[in-house]
Amino acid sequence: MRGGQPLVEVVRLGLVSYQEALRLQQVYVNRHRSGPAHALLLCEHPPVYTTGIRHKPYPEPLLDQLRLLGADVARANRGGLITFHGPGQLVCYPVLNLCSFKKSVRWYVDQLEQTVIALCSRFAIRATTSPHTGVWVGDNKICAIGIHCGRYITSHGLALNCCTDLSWFDHIVPCGIEGKGVTSLSAELRRHASVEEVVPHLLHAFTQQFNCQLTEAAQDGGESLTPVTSAGTSALTNLKDN
């Protein structure tokens, strides 16, 4: 490990069901049993509403209404209330062992928020934190966060709206916070911003914020990769020209 920075493996899952992502997260959580094996799972989900450990506010009849809209419904052991995941939303599940970083859940959630704020600023969007966990642009949430931490191993993570169809959120009170809205990078930029375009920026912000190194899932012996620099710069140049 160069310079003592933890090594995090980027795993690109593409479009996977929420259940499949849960199963895969568990695989990566279990890997930590034999030593640090940090991973960053990236994916998109088909439309799904999920609830956290505080699931009592969401009885079955309410969830059935959501199913009628054509979405899946799932319960998770994460913190946070009800939220939506769907195409156009970049979902990121860091499976880290906090022993290699800082053994504080509060710190970890702060770092996730700061990572997304840094990403937004690369798009010239002013995002902030608030008393409600997550990342906000004014009164609208651009990124939801809800995590689980067991024996210092993290799972679940963040969901950043890139070009999500925000009307899915009309059917719930997102994260149980009344009177606030949701937004996306596309809505804020007033142009289409795809998940593919955003990923390199997220990875870059993540390495900076967590002071770690990324590696891609081994195709040629797990060669260390420094992502984004060229891709990130060119995307930014395009933005400036707009």
Place this chain on the structure above:
Amino acid sequence: MAMRAALRCLSANFSLRLPQLSQVSATRLQWRSGSPRTLSTSSVLSAALKFTDKHEWVQVEGGVGIVGISNYAQEALGDVVYCGLPEVGQRLEQMDEFGALESVKAASELYSPLTGEVTEINTELAENPGLVNKDCYAKGWIIKMTIEKPEELDGLMDQAAYDKFVTSLE
């Protein structure tokens, strides 16, 4: 008794070498010998907190273990907004997950410090989960349980060892 004699010897030595300081040291030593801490009766010991490396504490009271999380843990978590607790009667092995605390949209598991059966859960936490932060050693207690294997207590850290452990983490 023997301790008092030893302390008197010490203070005598001090007075030989450091005449100005001897008064102060002698007073300090005498205070120490009189304080409850050095008397070490079993009743004092049984009320002492024992800690796990997962930052849970357990206090034995009337043969029952009261369980909570330490100040270090509640600070690392942030404001607790929800406590997921087990059922009364649930049997737990040492290190079994028995519940979860939620704070800042993060759900963190709780691990049983001992083997035993849950006898009581702190129902106050349903309405007032913040007690875990505000009063983690008293009103913020989480569960009470029987102690099936008292020898497990010997494997836990006492206050001094736990304080040292926490320092090593920082």
